[in-house]
Amino acid sequence: MSTSIPNITFSRRNFIRTSSLASGGLMIGFNLFTACKPDAKVPVDLASLDYSDFNAFIKIAKNGAVTIFSPNPEIGQGVKTAMPMLIAEELDVAWDKVYVEQGVLDTKNYTRQVAGGSQSIRHGWDALRQTGATAKQMLVNAAAARWGIEASECTVSEGVITNGKGETLGYGDVVEDAAVLEIPENVTLKEPKDYKIIGADIKNVDIDKIVTGKPLYGLDYKAEGMVYAAVLRPPAFGQELESFDAEEAKAMPGVIDVIKIGAKAKELLSKEKISWTAQLSPSEKVVVIAKTTWDAFKGKKAIKATWKDVSALEDSKYQDDKLVSLLDGVEFNTLRNDGDVNQAFAEADKVLERTYESPFLPHNTMEPMNFFANVTAEKIHLVGPVQTPEEAANTVAQLLDRDIEDISLEMTRMGGGFGRRLYGDFVYEAAEISDAIGKPVKMVSSREDDMTMGVYRPAIKYRIKAAVKDGELTGYYLKEAAVNGNMYGLIPNFFPAGAVENYKVDVASYPSKITTGAWRAPYTNFLAYAEQSFFDELAEVMEVDRVQLRLDLLEKVKGTTDERIQYSPERLQAVIKEVVDKSGWGKQPEGVYQGFVAYYCHNTHVAEVADVQMENEMPVIKKVTCVADCGIVVNPLGARNQVEGGIIDGIGHAMYGDFAFKDGVPQSKNFDRYRLIRMKEVPEVEMHFIENELAPTGLGEPTLPPAGGAIANAMKAATGKRVYKQPFMADPSFWKTTAKPIIG
Template sequence: MSTKTSSPSFSRRDFLRTSSLAGGGLLIGFNLFTACKSDVKPPIDLANLNYKDFNAFIKIAKNGAVTIFSPNPEIGQGVKTAMPMIIAEELNVAWDKVFVRQGVLDTNNYTRQVAGGSQSIRFGWDALRQTGATAKQMLMNAAAARWQVDASELSVSDGVVTNAAGESLGYGELVDDAAKLEVPEGVTLKEPKDYTIIGTDQINVDMDKIITGKPLFGLDYKVDGMVYAAVLRPPAFGQELESFDATDAKAMPGVIDVIKIGAKARTLLEKEEVNWTAQLSPSEKVVVIAKTTWEAFQAKKAIKAQWKEASTLESTEYQDQKLNELLDGKDFTTLREDGDVNKAFAQADIVLEQTYESPFLPHNCMEPMNFLADVTKDKIQLVGPVQTPEDAANTVSELLGRDIGDIHLEMTRQGGGFGRRLYGDFVYEAAEISDTIGKPVQLVSSREDDMTTGVYRPAIKYRIKAAIKDGQLTGYQLKEAAVNGNMYGLIPNFFPAGAIENYRVDVANYDSNITTGAWRAPYTNFLAYAEQSFFDEIAEAMEVDKVQLRLDLLEKVKGTTDERIQYDPERLQGVLKMAVDKSGWGKAPEGTYQGVVAYYCHNTHVAEVADVQIENGMPVVKKVTCVVDCGIVINPLGANNQIVGGVIDGIGHAMYGQFGFKDGVPTSNNYDTYRLIRMKEAPVVDAYMIQNELSPTGLGEPTLPPAGGAVANALKAATGKRIYKQPFMADPDFWKVPNEQILG
């Protein structure tokens, strides 16, 4: 349940500081998790700064310049801007005088520098504020000592401390004195009403570099003597390399060598202790080493490889059959069971049951997978875009049999992550290649490599069943069947858990050769559509208002003592009521059809209303009204971008994302055969954020899952027919138009 912002207690041992910076100054930071090692000291060399968890470090130079180091991977979610804003707010410095730098990884002492789950701001909120407030108090104490007054008599504004006599000292004049003082405890944090930075629109700190093409991304990184690598992987999932002939490839321009890798990965897999983010392949691979990426790509096509067939090379039809068998079978794991669901169905006046289907989906990051590795006898330099840098460093250490202390990993800005870069397969390939050839190498994947040899959202089917007795919803059962399992498993404590007396959630999966994993908004990206579409169907069967059904069910959860429930019924009601009001729900002009959803995931409450029209027999999503309750909004400009992007991404994949397999080979390998939403198809998104003083939660993912449900419900209003399978546009018979028109 929700809690208001608080002033957490941090001990002196949690605070880190040093004044031993070149040129003088103060470097300070906070250990954000008290379970971390207490004897860790921050490094002195700013060129090789290391961090702990979501540690925030501040460098204040003698000239007053403030540099805030952002330790988390930046994948477009805006943490490189928002996290420093939180520190700057409590530090009381002018935002336009703050410099932000990306941090690096220290695998010796620090953990959990991760981008995933929309959790960075949520986990960092208290300690980031504490970092800024404690630093400010140290500087005020230094000024008080110099003036021989009590610190309570001083005021601070924009990095300047002022006393009652009107005298002032800038932070830069105080840093050396502050570094000699005791770290204060129990500092006072600002009240939200006093914020001057938090809650204001701030442009992404990397924006100028992004729009002018300055080096920021993994593909931009270059070192002297670097070569390029392209990897030939098995064309079908489950195959393994038997032999290859690289004679023609080696004769091509720019080709330096053709090698084989994979033996080290196979050995590591045999230990059965590999981290879940590794996604190591059991097959050996052929690698082209060349002077340029283009030359490596071209030579890779000339390699003649023989592949050993797997016992099962899956096709979409096979997967469909296996998932149906799971739904019809009895081999399920029950994640939650309240009451007696079977009894509720047996006594029901009406029993509804529907099955919802979704395909595999690739991630399609704008920047294809890439990484630079420079392995020498003294050190291992790793540079590039990865969401789990510590896991990557640890696995490279195990893969190459090297001490973790030899590894230095730098994070670049990432051209999209969406869960794909949680998995470090491309990092390990780059490391093994560099270790083999003894040169710095940048591994680069083509779009075809990314789409056909990647990690996918698993194909999933949900079977949902509801019991209605005497006009009341008395039973609810949700079954999930997923290829390889749905990543973290279905979340059984989201809505409608707690609102229905007899409630059960079951999951089952079968193991596949196809690599699957997290895809933006894991476990909810498809579930939200299925459940919210089904809730509309329940309302129709009960002959009640769709919005009122949701509000009434949420009312039953208020005051619950069930600590398993993760959502807040009042907050979910709040976003739903505002979405109904702001969208003009029920008052749409003729020819405009609306669909509504209310959903909670990744700690954030969201409601959306989609406005759909039918033009030339085809659905057009005109507008989506989206209301979000994510607590205090750090950067409204960045938050709005996340909301809009999530909605459009959710609509695009729900309507058009079609991906399958034929004998283990993906049916699409580039955008000419894989349909994405077009710019002209993107709707207007009216975004609203509930204003409150609750601790902030995430925004990178929560607006994506509800979007598909809102559109599906609007399409039912428009056509009179329900859609039970994604993508919505996959069936030309449904729309009575040629398939070519659907594909665009």
């Protein structure tokens, strides 16, 4: 595999824009501060440095400190560590002298400052390394010119350039010369065998600040003269504010004022001038302004508000009936239709049909929604945790009728995102409040606010039907019914697409006032369980080995010319074979029951095996073995953390996650009613990566979807019972071995 990038011509502005591609498509940002002089000392007093402007990403001080600005948000997925590793590798600096910080929104010099989709490493792999290699070559060229020799006569190690006589120059010594040189037309990237930083275990660059409580998150941010705001929103989806009495709240200690916001956002929303995310509930809202967060929360509870119904107030029974009627109906959007599934079912020897269902789910980020805003006549200063800063800034400009150039937005580290912070409603609220009161303000949501007025994973039902003829799978029909749709654009081209001659995917949705959107691993977080559980049952009906069934189907996809297919059959087969070996599949001692899955999503191929044992007549998950092919693993330590986190999150929500509505009101408002996985319930996770030299793909999401299927199949093996509805532990007594089994 060649790693050189020949015949690329840059102007200085093009180099800035090419560097921007290092962030384009990425989820995070990075800043490197590295001491590159032979005698440099760290830590460096960054504020005191005199920098030369190298380009939009890199500044190098005369003392050798190299700053690489990272524009994209960090949501806890570890890319704030992994991305700098890519630049540092090709720039050839020592990692132990690297500092990392967060950049600000800058649409002139950076592109796609977004966090979402497990795409950061994948999209930044070539561009980030090229940025580092180009900067390194310019510095070498400057040193060579000073010595009067060819650049090829120089060597570089950890930011120190050496000539054939043994003379040395640090990057800081030649940065001013390098900054005015022409951009090299050709740079050669390192071969994987020469990596020193990529592939090494590197701890999270923020870990010391995280564990010692240093300011990093939106909730940590403070500004002089800042006040706090708590927003009283409609208690039910489908309601709007009619009137309110704030006299008691205004008399409470610490309360400064009570105001109303939302009228302008509602008007713009009705005219489609702004997106629905600008106000999740298109209603006027009551806001308590106070000296502290606690004062604001107490004042909000004292507000006496009257709400009016403006649409049907849905409950879970209504939603369930709607989804069932969609599955039973004929109004579908066909996303893929190969062959003739109807004929396949008509000619089948055996037909298996099953329906799977899941509830709404909230995001429950550790850090509730919050944001800082200071709106003045001169500028709008915004600070906080958001996954889509550019969209947030643009919407604030529309909402307040200001020029986008007036807005300065700084991003903080996020205490979890999982898709919730893609939607910037909390940013717009903060800006509207500050504009109304003429003061800097921090809008802070309580946990109850977050859970009751959030963006939820939609309730979904899948109906899967398979035809078997002469021992072969001849037809496959997947139908999806989801509240507000399920962002389903990719699912028709995932496995088993291409493996079954007659294959069809239909989707349908019904509109709801309940706000839904992306939830960790969109498209697949529930679908993977449904399909992989179905395939296990299908293997039983076909009387074939469940692992071999997948391998045989993947064999049929090899050599396909169908460009719609998203996955690699070879790579999926490889993870299957590896997980069978590493998990001891079929070789466990008596009393250990195993469940198998293989899945592709977010550009990564994953196979998992769950081990379950019976304790007190109940299945208990003891271990999950996971094999992933994500290409080159940039930071194995961070990668293992992502894999483990995804699996545990997937298990926890499949087992316990449940969220219902009654008359439009969420029935879980805090963790006393919403069940999360507990530490004692977390199984051992054994992780293995397929070693190759392919470009890396994401890991923040791909290991979550298969987890539900692995444990469901293992629990079936242990108890003889299949479950078709999440959460699996909605009725724990179902799993007791003394209870009547429901066999697939």
